[in-house]
Amino acid sequence: MISAIHPNLRRSFSILFVCLGNICRSPTAEAVLRDTAARVAPRLTLEIDSAGTADYHTGRAPDPRSQRAARERGIDLSGLRARQVTTEDFTRFDLILAMDQDNLRNLQAMSPPYTRAELRLFLSYAPQLGLLEVPDPYYGGAADFAEVLDLTAAASLALIESLQQRAQ
Numbered sequence: 001m002i003s004a005i006h007p008n009l010r011r012s013f014s015i016l017f018v019c020l021g022n023i024c025r026s027p028t029a030e031a032v033l034r035d036t037a038a039r040v041a042p043r044l045t046l047e048i049d050s051a052g053t054a055d056y057h058t059g060r061a062p063d064p065r066s067q068r069a070a071r072e073r074g075i076d077l078s079g080l081r082a083r084q085v086t087t088e089d090f091t092r093f094d095l096i097l098a099m100d101q102d103n104l105r106n107l108q109a110m111s112p113p114y115t116r117a118e119l120r121l122f123l124s125y126a127p128q129l130g131l132l133e134v135p136d137p138y139y140g141g142a143a144d145f146a147e148v149l150d151l152t153a154a155a156s157l158a159l160i161e162s163l164q165q166r167a168q
């Protein structure tokens with residue numbers, strides 16, 4: 001018997017992480033999700049990218065403090081380069097995940113009326129964290145950058161679980 005392919009069955013998702021500058025939180029989330037998915041969900045096919053709502057740092061590598069905090073967890077951010085969110089992102093990605101409420105509001109304001117992308121806060125996947133926003137570490141210290149790694153690691157696992165449920 002030829003089994004019908006269930007219309008909801010899919011193992012491939014495209015995900016864009018968004019913060020303000022695309023040099024601290026969203027490139028960290030991009031690399032952490034890529035690393036986590038490769039280890040725990042090799043059968044999921046994920047296209048993962050990140051962008052900033054602002055263009056202050058376009059073309060730059062991630063902040064050295066983010067690179068250091070990631071390196072301490074075995075994650076290399078050095079090859080990533082900042083870019084600004086574009087209108088095309090709203091049709092290219094399934095999910096656009098904002099790091100904080102300001103980013104989400106800015107995304108909602110720039111979103112075309114009909115889009116493919118679902119916009120939401122990244123930490124909404126991990127209510128057990130008791131936080132909805134990944135705090136901006138830019139004016140903080142090493143502990144703030146380490147916290148970005150902790151939060152993005154926990155939320156990446158929760159996101160993968162959610163995608164695996166959708167893929168069943």
Ligand code: 4NP
Binds near residue numbers: 021056138
């Ligand atoms: P990100 O952090 O949004 O996590 O990349 C920031 C980077 C740069 C600035 C603020 C936040 N900035 O004001 O230049």
